[in-house]
Amino acid sequence: xxxxxxxxxxxxxxxxxxxxxxxxxxxxxxxxxxxxxxxxxxxxxxxxxxxxxxxxxxxxxxxxxxxxxxxxxxxxxxxxxxxxxxxxxxxxxxxxxxxxxxxxxxxxxxxxxxxxxxxxxxxxxxxxxxxxxxxxxxxxxxxxxxxxxxxxxxxxxxxxxxxxxxxxxxxxxxxxxxxxxxxxxxxxxxxxxxxxxxxxxxxxxxxxxxxxxxxxxxxxxxxxxxxxxxxxxxxxxxxxxxxxxxxxxxxxxxxxxxxxxxxxxxxxxxxxxxxxxxxxxxxxxxxxxxxxxxxxxxxxxxxxxxxxxxxxxxxxxxxxxxxxxxxxxxxxxxxxxxxxxxxxxxxxxxxxxxxxxxxxxxxxxxxxxxxxxxxxxxxxxxxxxx
Amino acid sequence: xxxxxxxxxxxxxxxxxxxxxxxxxxxxxxxxxxxxxxxxxxxxxxxxxxxxxxxxxxxxxxxxxxxxxxxxxxxxxxxxxxxxxxxxxxxxxxxxxxxxxxxxxxxxxxxxxxxxxxxxxxxxxxxxxxxxxxxxxxxxxxxxxxxxxxxxxxxxxxxxxxxxxxxxxxxxxxxxxxxxxxxxxxxxxxxxxxxxxxxxxxxxxxxxxxxxxxxxxxxxxxxxxxxxxxxxxxxxx
Numbered sequence: 001x002x003x004x005x006x007x008x009x010x011x012x013x014x015x016x017x018x019x020x021x022x023x024x025x026x027x028x029x030x031x032x033x034x035x036x037x038x039x040x041x042x043x044x045x046x047x048x049x050x051x052x053x054x055x056x057x058x059x060x061x062x063x064x065x066x067x068x069x070x071x072x073x074x075x076x077x078x079x080x081x082x083x084x085x086x087x088x089x090x091x092x093x094x095x096x097x098x099x100x101x102x103x104x105x106x107x108x109x110x111x112x113x114x115x116x117x118x119x120x121x122x123x124x125x126x127x128x129x130x131x132x133x134x135x136x137x138x139x140x141x142x143x144x145x146x147x148x149x150x151x152x153x154x155x156x157x158x159x160x161x162x163x164x165x166x167x168x169x170x171x172x173x174x175x176x177x178x179x180x181x182x183x184x185x186x187x188x189x190x191x192x193x194x195x196x197x198x199x200x201x202x203x204x205x206x207x208x209x210x211x212x213x214x215x216x217x218x219x220x221x222x223x224x225x226x227x228x229x230x231x232x233x234x235x236x237x238x239x240x241x242x243x244x245x246x247x248x249x250x251x252x253x254x255x256x257x258x259x260x261x262x263x264x265x266x267x268x269x270x271x272x273x274x275x276x277x278x279x280x281x282x283x284x285x286x287x288x289x290x291x292x293x294x295x296x297x298x299x300x301x302x303x304x305x306x307x308x309x310x311x312x313x314x315x316x317x318x319x320x321x322x323x324x325x326x327x328x329x330x331x332x333x334x335x336x337x338x339x340x341x342x343x344x345x346x347x348x349x350x351x352x353x354x355x356x357x358x359x360x361x362x363x364x365x366x367x368x369x370x371x372x373x374x375x376x377x378x379x380x381x382x383x384x385x386x
Numbered sequence: 387x388x389x390x391x392x393x394x395x396x397x398x399x400x401x402x403x404x405x406x407x408x409x410x411x412x413x414x415x416x417x418x419x420x421x422x423x424x425x426x427x428x429x430x431x432x433x434x435x436x437x438x439x440x441x442x443x444x445x446x447x448x449x450x451x452x453x454x455x456x457x458x459x460x461x462x463x464x465x466x467x468x469x470x471x472x473x474x475x476x477x478x479x480x481x482x483x484x485x486x487x488x489x490x491x492x493x494x495x496x497x498x499x500x501x502x503x504x505x506x507x508x509x510x511x512x513x514x515x516x517x518x519x520x521x522x523x524x525x526x527x528x529x530x531x532x533x534x535x536x537x538x539x540x541x542x543x544x545x546x547x548x549x550x551x552x553x554x555x556x557x558x559x560x561x562x563x564x565x566x567x568x569x570x571x572x573x574x575x576x577x578x579x580x581x582x583x584x585x586x587x588x589x590x591x592x593x594x595x596x597x598x599x600x601x602x603x604x605x606x607x608x609x610x611x612x613x614x615x616x617x618x619x620x621x622x623x
Contacts, residue, residue, distance in 0.1 A: 001511055001512055001514060002514070005511050009499075012499040012500075013499060016498070016499050287495065288495075288497055288498065291491070291495040291497070292497070292508075293480065294454065294456065294483070294489055294491075294495075295483065295484070295487075295488075295489055295508070295509055295512075295556070295557075296480050296481065296483045296484025296485075296487075296509055296512050296513075296560075297480060297484075297512055298476070298477040298480040298481065299476055299477065299480070300477065301512070379451075379456040379457075380451050380456045380457055383456075383491065383495070
């Protein structure tokens with residue numbers, strides 16, 4: 001029998017009980033959609049880091065303990081490291097050395113959380129983020145160093161309702177006046193508020209210390225070699241962009257595993273629903289399968305027919321799950337765009353393939369037992385004769 | 387049987403492989419003992435219609451199950467031509483049934499999701515015939531049983547007699563040499579039953595071996611040959 005005939009027959013077998021089949025497919029749809037939405041969060045964040053940060057961050061980032069403290073390390077690196085790196089600049093082909101203080105100002109209200117990013121006013125934001133541009137107000141000048149001035153990223157300005165001339169409270173004693181707002185970049189930088197280095201050091205009680213030193217090279221392709229040399233000579237952690245992305249990737253993989261584990265519960269429930277529906281179908285059609293066997297269908301044909309029904313049911317649910325997941329992702333991104341100016345969730349081709357692959361696997365596993373039962377039935381018993 | 391029919395039957399016999407059973411018996415376990423459903427039986431089924439008559443539980447259906455290869459005998463064998471059906475594997479038996487057997491059941495046993503035409507096509511689909519050929523063959527057979535105008539109807543849209551005629555068309559789809567009919571008129575009124583029997587008689591007249599299981603002596607009287615079954619013992623006449 002041709003596979004088109006088999007799939008046609010399986011489809012008609014499923015549609016004879018439309019409500020039951022529909023409800024089971026809906027169960028799979030919801031399970032797959034929840035998995036797609038959960039995993040799309042990782043995909044979206046991965047995309048943001050690769051496309052946004054990967055392209056614009058420093059070639060090398062020098063800190064006391066690498067990425068073990070996360071995205072924004074504590075300002076615990078003595079600023080002597082800056083002069084040490086500058087001393088090595090001619091030898092290692094270093095173009096710019098930018099000391100950075102980072103601190104996350106959290107809030108119970110997520111949209112009110114921002115990253116405070118201090119860097120020398122004389123170097124300006126472009127020293128680390130060359131793609132940034134000022135949309136309102138002005139950029140930093142050398143005269144701003146140590147002054148209470150700030151430039152807000154587009155999303156941070158929107159969330160905190162900051163305009164040129166607004167006052168930003170850094171803590172109880174320190175304030176800064178917003179002198180500029182950056183143009184939106186649709187990246188994490190949109191959530192940063194930039195301050196002159198010494199202003200933030202003073203506000204954070206970190207005078208003489210920095211979080212990291214951002215290094216730009218004459219030849220970025222030598223980042224790995226230069227980072228190794230810096231680590232060896234200064235006994236500090238020097239990480240390249242690819243180290244950072246690897247760190248993000250590792251963190252996301254752990255997060256993916258956790259989110260997939262949660263999704264797995266709903267997938268198992270969906271799989272059991274498919275198995276139940278297909279098994280019910282087999283019980284109801286025992287006589288019919290007996291007839292098919294009697295008139296010349298091989299056991300393998302009956303097995304293939306039941307498995308195909310199970311696969312079709314799961315595939316329909318899987319496709320529905322991807323579509324529903326897409327709607328969910330749209331909703332998530334609507335929220336995160338509003339919150340942080342980024343698309344936190346993304347439906348990538350590999351996620352679509354994974355969702356459909358898991359659906360088919362689910363269908364295969366769920367259909368195995370009913371297919372085995374159907375193919376092994378005794379013809380005389382199935383026909384109602386002894 | 388008229389002389390003409392007999393001549394036609396004899397003329398087509400050479401194309402039909404002979405059906406022979408040798409020392410065939412079936413014993414079922416029952417509690418701590420055993421039930422002899424079919425006592426040792428040797429017979430060669432001649433071309434034409436053979437009626438197997440006997441009361442309920444006499445062993446008629448056991449005989450049919452063994453002849454069809456649905457069940458395995460306790461002793462003996464069923465041969466069709468040179469092929470010993472008893473020793474074939476399940477898939478090989480299925481292929482053999484598809485090629486050489488046609489079945490008509492008491493309750494038509496049509497596939498409920500398929501139209502009359504698709505039911506008739508089904509054995510041809512299993513055999514891998516192209517759609518165009520199998521459609522043409524199905525319509526030809528539906529015309530033979532007088533149901534071409536009902537080709538697109540589902541089994542639940544057909545009367546009992548119509549469904550049974552579709553079942554006969556399905557049984558003839560691959561032009562089998564052996565037709566096994568298990569109480570084909572059991573659920574039909576006498577007029578519809580006569581129509582179904584005339585189709586089976588026609589199939590037998592073409593040289594097939596039609597084995598008709600029945601408990602109705604009037605139906606059995608239409609057959610060319612007759613076997614009686616009582617308490618598992620099969621006797622001729």
